[in-house]
Amino acid sequence: MRDDDLAACAHMGQRMGQQEARMTYEEAMARLVVLAKEHNGTLTAAQVEADETLAADRPIVSAAARALDGSTNVFSYEEVDDPREWFPFSGLVFKLQASDV
Numbered sequence: 086m087r088d089d090d091l092a093a094c095a096h097m098g099q100r101m102g103q104q105e106a107r108m109t110y111e112e113a114m115a116r117l118v119v120l121a122k123e124h125n126g127t128l129t130a131a132q133v134e135a136d137e138t139l140a141a142d143r144p145i146v147s148a149a150a151r152a153l154d155g156s157t158n159v160f161s162y163e164e165v166d167d168p169r170e171w172f173p174f175s176g177l178v179f180k181l182q183a184s185d186v
Contacts, residue, residue: 108142113149121179129176130169143171153177 108116116139121128133139139146150173154161158181161174169175 108138108145110145110149113139113142113146114153117146117149117153117177118179121177122181126179126181127176128179130167130172130174133172134170140171147171147173150174150177158182 116136117128117133120132120136120139124132133146133150150161153159154174154177158179160178160180162176162178164175167175
């Protein structure tokens with residue numbers, strides 16, 4: 086395997102034929118923001134849990150979601166009959182800036 090192939094495998098979280106679904110905290114936050122933008126600023130637990138990349142690293146994604154909830158333009162919400170499995174909120178609402186849309 087060439088050096089650039091090894092680097093590509095490492096970047097994708099693969100080592101010696103094993104897949105490791107590890108994303109950084111920053112990558113998890115960025116992915117949550119992207120999903121929210123794709124859904125007009127509202128992100129549901131079902132959307133997050135259905136995303137294979139996010140679901141592969143639940144603790145990091147949950148921590149990122151909690152941090153986002155504490156930020157200025159993001160608010161969490163809870164629904165009474167929420168069937169979520171692991172995401173810490175029923176959803177997150179992002180107050181998008183005009184430049185974000």
